[in-house]
Amino acid sequence: MNCCLLLPFMLGIPLLWPCLRATENSQAKEVEQPVGSHLRVKRGWVWNQFFVPEEMNTTSHHIGRLRSDLDIGNNSFQYKLLGAGAGSTFVIDERTGDIYAIQKLDREERSLYTLRAQVIDITTGRAVEPESEFVIKVSDINDNEPKFLDEPYEASVPEMSPEGTLVIQVTASDADDPSSGNNARLLYSLLQGQPYFSVEPTTGVIRISSKMDRELQDEYWVIIQAKDMIGQPGALSGTTSVLIKLSDVNDNKPIFKESLYRLSVSESAATGTSIGTIMAYDNDIGENAEMEYSIEEDDSQTFDIITNNETQEGIVILKKKVDFEHQNHYGIRAKVKNHHVDEQLMEYHTEASTTFIRIQVEDVDEPPLFHLPYYIFEVLEENPHGLFVGMVSATDPDNRKSPIRYSVARSKMFNIDDNGTITTTSPLDREISAWYNLSITATEKYNIEQISSIPVYVQVLNINDHAPEFSQYYETYVCENAGSGQVIQTISAVDRDESIEEHHFYYKLSVEDTNNSSFTIIDNQDNTAVILTNRTGFNLQGEPVFYISILIADNGTPSLTSTNTLTVHVCDCDDTGSTQTCQYQELMLSMGFKTEVIIAVLICIMIIFGFIFLTLGLKQRRKQILFPEKSEDFRENIFQYDDEGGGEEDTEAFDIAELRSGTVMRERKAGKTTSAEIRSLYRQSLQVGPDSAIFRKFILEKLEEANTDPCAPPFDSLQTYAFEGTGSLAGSLSSLESAVSDQDESYDYLNELGPRFKRLACMFGSAVQSNN
Secondary structure, eight states: OOEEOOOOOTTTOOOOOOOOOOOTTTTOOOOOTTTTTEEEEEEOOOOOOEEEEEESSSOOEEEEEETTTTSSSSSOOEEEEEEEEEETEEOOHHHHHOEEEEEETTTTHHHEEEEEEEETTOOOOSBBSEEEEEEEEEEEEOOOOOOETTEEEEEETTTTTTTTTTTOOOEEESSSSSSSTTTTEEEEEEEETTEEEEOOOOOOOEOOOOOTTTOOOOOOEEEEEESGGOOOOOOOEEEEEEEEEEEOOOOOOEEEEOOOEEEEEEEETTTEEEEEEEEEEOOOOOGOEEEEEEEETTOOOEEEEEEETTEEEEEEESSSSSEEEOOOOEEEEEEEEEOOOOOOGGGGGGGOOEEEEEEEEEEEOOOEEEEOEEEEEETTTTTOOTTTEEEEEEOOOOOTTTOEEESSSEEEEEEETOOOOOSSSOOTTTTOOOOEEEEEEEEEHHHTOEEEEEEEEEEEOOSSSOOOOEOOOOOOOOOOTTTTOOOOEEEEEOOOOOOOOOOOOOOEEEEOOOOOOOOEHHHHSSSSSEEESSSSSTTTOOEEEEEEEEEEEEEESSSOOEEEEEEEEEEEOOTTOOOOOHHHHHHHHHHEEEEHHOOOHHHHHHHHHHHHHHEEEEEEEEHHHHGGGOOOOOOBBOOOOEEETTHHHHHHHOHHHHHTTTSSOOOOOOOOOOHHHHHHHHHHTTTTOOHHHHHHHHHHHHHHHHHOTOOOOOOOOOOOOOOOOOTOSOOOOOOOGOOOOTTTOOOGGGGOOGGGGGHHHHHHHHHHHHHH
16 A cells, blocks of 8 residues: 655745655655645655745645545545644544644744644554654744844044944844745944944944044943845844943143132241132043143243142142242242043144232241351350350341341350440350350341341350369379389370360479479380389388379470379289289278278168157057047946927936046146137037047947848937037037036036026036046
């Protein structure tokens, strides 16, 4: 049995694809073939590869027919369709073998379907032929417009770029089949951006078509269109926008908008002072707008201009001090240029922009001006006071020429008058101070706030007023058995005077020692001399010490000579003739003397400290005797009475007599009247002494005990009789401050004060009687 596949000519699209394969064991006996289809005959089945248009809007679209050559048309065969898409995308008429597409096909989603066909005999239920495989390809139509996938596009190009400069390339893509005609062949065109830009039709490259100036317009929007089918009718299109920014180049020079600047400066301004600013403008941006200011014309070399890199301003500064009296105005010319200029852009910067600056000097009241920055004077030492040292001079630089008053700061050795003459106030000694650093102050009389000072250096010149002397104290020894001509000492000298030439000293013995001396001297001519014995043998017991007078002269003008005494001790030397033994003995004697002195000083210090300790002990003992009551026990005695006294009802009180029984009574004042006694008691009640402190401490201790004892009821009550006021004759009747002088103290005057003091009179009267 044979079958065949009939392929209709669908939707007017020619079937261009040839037959690819045929199933094995197929034999063609009858084929219904449409025009333009390609057929290959094999044994059993006859089938073709055929095509279906991708755009089918109908719900069921006939694609083709499968037919077996054994089918005689009696409806005894059943056709089945198997494979991916069978039943869902494609269906087959089981009786006729017609194949239909029941869904819309999209080549971009799937372009090829591989299916299998089978013919079954209805009567037997068996396959008439083996399964046969065939392919359905979806042919492409132009249903996808071009799309720009890399949007958004943004590019930058330098301004003033020449024509043809590449800006950017845009690329669109088309999802249609590029092998199917011109569906995917694109053509680019420029919709917006003329006349500054152009686009290559086939590549999408955007180029500059004319020069552009960023200062006029710094960015452009360009619209590019892409069409498929190379722009033929019916083509689809897509567009994109490209933002093209112009980057800056230094094609503008800075320019001053002001041709004249007016500035002013005070004549008291210091060098480096900012006078004012000037400003140039540059249409460029970034580093292309960085400027540099400079002075083009300034014959005086008084001013300079620096650039503020942040604000791009030119700062005019004072390079040298100005003087209103010397010149009151200046005129300078400044220029400006860019820092960074490329070689190819030098044509835009051929001539720098300039401006003129007029600077007015403002007059101020200036301090006096000395003619010299400092003065150095020389004066000989040892001259009497009032010696002329030198003269300084200062003037008022202002037009009014104020008189000047001079003064010397912090110096008692010099004086200066109103003419600037410096004199000494006392003789000068170079050996005390060789230089004096003075500060001379000049003050304007018309304006004492205008002050200026300069240093004055006074050098004291040396005169030969100091004779030479021994350079040190010499301890010289000679042995009893010393022979004649033995060197016992080498001496040298010093001179406090300053000498232009090198010091030279001359040594010799005095006239007395020369005629009658046991020693002689030899000048070494190198500022030293040696002392030698002039005899043999010395007697320690007879002459233990010799005093040699040595004359030392210097080479000054005039020459000065001094007499220096050299002490020579006679010693009992050892067999070797060494004086070390004598020196050791002298040292021991000296040390012994010092030890005795130290011991005596220590004994004195101990005696002084012992006296101090004894005095402090006596004072402490006296203090203890004055207040013996501090070591005694206090006793408490409570009196209870029901009478009203002092305006309040007293329920408890202390027995003052018992509390004060151990204290030292004050001395009794005899021969006083009642009123005098009351005044005395009042004065005593205001005193604060040791007794008051003791009572206060005792009461506070008792109060603390009562406050801290939770079981004690508040029975204690302290009544204080203070000052009753100026209208009361009794004054203060406080028993705590009453002074009981002795056992004979009388309180009878309390009975005369009225019934209110009756109870108090009884208390003190009974206390006195009990003490007696």
